[in-house]
Amino acid sequence: MQTIVSLNNISKAFGKSQVLKDLSFEVQKGQSIALLGPNGAGKSTALSIILGLRQASSGTVSLFSETPGSAKAMKHVGVTAQNIDFSPLITPSELLNFAISHYDKPHKKNYLIETFGLRDIANRRMQGFSGGERRRVAIALCFAGNPALVVLDEPTSGLDAKGQSEFQTIIKDYIKSGGSVILTSHYWQEIESISDHIIMIDKGKTILSGGIREIKTTVNVNKISFSCTNPNQFTKKYFLYNKGEYTTTTSDSDSLIIQLISSGQKFTNLKITPRTLEEAINIYRKKQE
Amino acid sequence: MKLFLAHLKLQLKKTFRNPAFWAPTMLFPAMFYVFFGSTMSPDGIYSKFAIASFCIYAVVGVAFYQFGAGIAQDREEEFSTWVKTLPASSLPNSLAQASSAIILALGAVMLVIGASHIFGKTQLAFNSTLAVLAVCLLISIPAALMGIALGYATSAKAASALANLIFLPLAFLGGLWIPPIAMPEIVKSISIWTPTRQMAEFAWSAVELKLPDMQYILGLGAYTLAFAMLVFWLVKRDGKKRFG
Numbered sequence: 001m002q003t004i005v006s007l008n009n010i011s012k013a014f015g016k017s018q019v020l021k022d023l024s025f026e027v028q029k030g031q032s033i034a035l036l037g038p039n040g041a042g043k044s045t046a047l048s049i050i051l052g053l054r055q056a057s058s059g060t061v062s063l064f065s066e067t068p069g070s071a072k073a074m075k076h077v078g079v080t081a082q083n084i085d086f087s088p089l090i091t092p093s094e095l096l097n098f099a100i101s102h103y104d105k106p107h108k109k110n111y112l113i114e115t116f117g118l119r120d121i122a123n124r125r126m127q128g129f130s131g132g133e134r135r136r137v138a139i140a141l142c143f144a145g146n147p148a149l150v151v152l153d154e155p156t157s158g159l160d161a162k163g164q165s166e167f168q169t170i171i172k173d174y175i176k177s178g179g180s181v182i183l184t185s186h187y188w189q190e191i192e193s194i195s196d197h198i199i200m201i202d203k204g205k206t207i208l209s210g211g212i213r214e215i216k217t218t219v220n221v222n223k224i225s226f227s228c229t230n231p232n233q234f235t236k237k238y239f240l241y242n243k244g245e246y247t248t249t250t251s252d253s254d255s256l257i258i259q260l261i262s263s264g265q266k267f268t269n270l271k272i273t274p275r276t277l278e279e280a281i282n283i284y285r286k287k288q289e
Numbered sequence: 290m291k292l293f294l295a296h297l298k299l300q301l302k303k304t305f306r307n308p309a310f311w312a313p314t315m316l317f318p319a320m321f322y323v324f325f326g327s328t329m330s331p332d333g334i335y336s337k338f339a340i341a342s343f344c345i346y347a348v349v350g351v352a353f354y355q356f357g358a359g360i361a362q363d364r365e366e367e368f369s370t371w372v373k374t375l376p377a378s379s380l381p382n383s384l385a386q387a388s389s390a391i392i393l394a395l396g397a398v399m400l401v402i403g404a405s406h407i408f409g410k411t412q413l414a415f416n417s418t419l420a421v422l423a424v425c426l427l428i429s430i431p432a433a434l435m436g437i438a439l440g441y442a443t444s445a446k447a448a449s450a451l452a453n454l455i456f457l458p459l460a461f462l463g464g465l466w467i468p469p470i471a472m473p474e475i476v477k478s479i480s481i482w483t484p485t486r487q488m489a490e491f492a493w494s495a496v497e498l499k500l501p502d503m504q505y506i507l508g509l510g511a512y513t514l515a516f517a518m519l520v521f522w523l524v525k526r527d528g529k530k531r532f533g
Contacts, residue, residue, distance in 0.1 A: 055532070074376035087303050090303065
């Protein structure tokens with residue numbers, strides 16, 4: 001595996017405020033990593049350091065074995081910022097020409113226009129563009145240089161459900177073709193759909209790092225719920241009553257359901273729901289603690 | 290070269306598609322020349338000085354509004370941060386900004402000279418015109434430094450207001466609107482210390498195809514050095530704040 005991003009014991013302070021503390025992680029070629037954490041956790045600062053927009057107070061960073069921010073490193077990278085603001089006087093087509101001129105092997109402009117759904121707006125000045133239209137332009141610009149790594153900071157905020165789904169398909173195809181992704185997002189479904197690895201940061205420290213499949217397998221917890229009119233002792237002991245349903249969580253759903261049936265409990269609407277990634281992460285963290 | 294042209298093209302499109310920005314910067318110097326300079330008596334040198342003065346006014350105006358307000362706005366836009374993630378040094382972008390300002394300034398200066406031919410009672414000789422153009426190029430350095438300092442010292446909202454607040458009094462005090470001889474004594478004594486006066490003295494000397502007095506050569510040199518140091522400090526401070 002080729003390491004394309006490497007952060008070793010990165011710390012960053014703004015005055016007295018310590019934003020990152022000994023943050024370390026690597027991104028391998030073809031890997032898709034989600035950087036997670038609450039607002040102010042240090043995700044954007046970490047991204048800025050990876051891109052060479054900010055300098056770390058201590059620690060070492062490399063991007064494609066080069067200094068972050070250098071032209072040699074950045075020719076492999078596509079970036080979409082969180083709140084990119086475009087001049088209302090420029091058209092997407094002109095911006096794509098501008099971006100393309102910076103790369104050795106860029107995508108063709110027409111490919112970008114078609115792939116990112118810009119055909120109807122490509123030659124319109126961006127005055128009055130909706131948030132979704134601006135977002136699509138930003139994503140197209142990110143891919144203009146045919147990058148080996150894309151850094152996506154909240155890429156789909158402002159996109160409608162259809163736009164989000166189209167975006168996820170594009171990113172999945174990109175990963176299949178060998179591309180790497182660093183993503184920050186508040187949409188769990190998007191994180192699960194795109195990423196294979198998560199790094200959770202809180203107060204500047206890595207509090208969780210692992211593969212999504214690994215986390216879900218380790219947690220392996222399902223939610224079991226059913227409805228009944230006369231709960232027996234077993235139900236009362238192992239299930240909680242909430243909004244007309246008896247629910248519990250278990251890592252061994254088969255065994256619990258056999259015990260439930262053996263106890264003679266009559267029930268309807270039995271549901272076995274796998275835990276969401278968000279719930280799995282919370283349980284995984286509790287287990288680690 | 291390819292990157293410089295790409296940045297310049299984008300910069301020029303952003304500038305010239307916004308008439309509210311370029312029209313006052315380009316047209317006002319010529320317009321003010323027509324109102325105030327072209328009416329001067331053709332006897333004596335002052336009517337010719339007026340042409341040179343409004344050329345300087347045009348260059349300083351572009352520096353304040355293109356560099357000052359433009360840089361302040363760029364600093365606050367996420368777009369300029371995104372541009373920094375492209376595989377290029379900051380050189381093509383800086384050169385494109387400077388070139389775009391020079392194109393705008395040259396346009397404004399040519400309009401003043403054109404206006405003097407259409408509306409003026411007197412015109413500059415060909416040699417004097419070339420000398421004034423050379424001075425415009427020379428003073429574009431300290432003028433640009435003043436503009437850059439303004440752009441890095443203030444927010445986008447404050448920059449335009451501050452540019453008006455500094456530029457107009459400086460233009461008046463420097464003798465760009467009325468010749469120093471017509472100024473009240475107190476204004477005259479302040480005038481010789483202003484950067485715009487140093488610039489104007491260069492332009493007026495160029496009209497007569499001679500060098501300015503040593504005090505103005507030293508004065509302009511000192512201002513250039515001081516503004517360069519200020520810009521160096523402000524750019525460093527801004528870099529630390531935004532990208533440190």
